[in-house]
Amino acid sequence: MEEERIAFTVEDTHTGQRLDQTLLFYADRYSRTFLNRCIKEGCVLVNDRVCKKAGSPLKEGDRIEAHIPVPKEPDILPKDIPLDVLYEDADVLIVNKPKGMVVHPAAGHTDDTLVNAVMAHCGDSLSGIGGVLRPGIVHRIDKDTTGALLICKNDAAHASIAAQLKAHTTGRTYAAIVYGIIKEDDLTIDLPVGRSEKDRKKMAVVRDPSKGKRAVTHVHVEKRFEKDRLSYVTCRLETGRTHQIRVHLAQTGHPLLGDSVYAPGRKSPYPGLQGQCLHAQTLSFTHPVSDRRIDITAPLPDYFLDLLDKMK
DSSP, X not given: OEEEEEEXXXXXXXXXXXXXXXXXXXXXXXXXXXXXXXXHTTOEEETTEEOOOTTXXXXXXXXEEEXXXXXXXXXXXXXXXXXXXXXXXXXXEEEEEOTTOOSSOBTTBSSSSHHHHHXXXXXXXXXXXXXXXXXXXXXXXXXXXXXXXXXXXXXXXXXXXXXXXXXXOSEEEEEEEEESOOOOSEEEEEOOEEEOSSOTTSEEEOSSGGGSBOOEEEEEEEEEETTTTEEEEEEEESSOOTTHHHHHHHXXXXXXXXXXXXXXXXXXXXXXXXXXXXXXXXXEEEOTTTOOEEXXXXXXXXHHHHHHHHHO
C-alpha cells in the first residue's frame, strides 16, 4: 500500500494542543477518526520516536512525521454523459455543472460523476495532477451547486490555475437565495473556516485560528423579497474554502434557501427544492498559455429563474 508522508515542526500557535488535533490541521483532507487510527498503529513519529497517544500535548519545536497509508484508487471509466460546455480549447475546459451531479467518484457515485463525463469528452487529454479520482479537477463545487467549473487538460495548465487560485487572482462569483432580509447592500464576511468539532462531515466558522484557514466572502444584495423574507444575493469569493459561502451566510443568520446541512429545520416558502440555492455564475482567470484574461458566465439555471419568477 502506498503512503503519504506529512512532516512539519510545531509552531507556537499549536503549543499545548493534542497530537491528533495538530495533525488534522496539516492533513485536513483526512478525518480525525482515521488519523487517530494511524497514530495508534504507529504511523506517527514525534521527534523521531513513535507516538501512539493521540492526546499527547505538543511543544513548540516538536518535529512531527506521519506516514499515512493511502489505499490504491480504483480505475475510473469514462461514461458518455452530456456536458454543457461553456468554453474549451487545447488547455482548459469549462462546463456548466447541473444540479445533483457529483464532481468526482465517491461512495455511491462511481460512474455517474462529472469526472466520468469529462474523461469520455476529453479522452486521454487531462491533467494527471489530481490523481486517478480527480483527473483535471483543479477546484470543485458541491453536488447540489450548479454552474461554472474549470477542468485542466494538461499538467502545465493545472499548475498555472492552481497557483492563481492560491494567489487569489482568479475571479469567482456565485448567485444565491438566502433566508431573511439582509439589511446592508454590501457586506464582507471575514471569518476563518475549518472542520466542525461537533460534526467532522461539516465545516464551521472557527474562533481558534490554528484550527481553520482565513476565508473572505464579499456579499452584494441584488434584491429583497419582503413577502417571502428572502434575499437574492451575489457572493464574490476572495478565498475558496470548502463550503465557504454556505458556512459564512449561515453564520450571519442568512443561510442558503434549501440548505439542509447548514439550515436544518428552516421552513422554506418553496418546498421541494433539491439542495441549496447556489449557482457558480462567473469565472475569470488568466489563460495558462496565451496569458489572456478569460471571463466566463454560466446562465442561471431554470430552477433558479423559476424561483425568482415566483418570488416576484
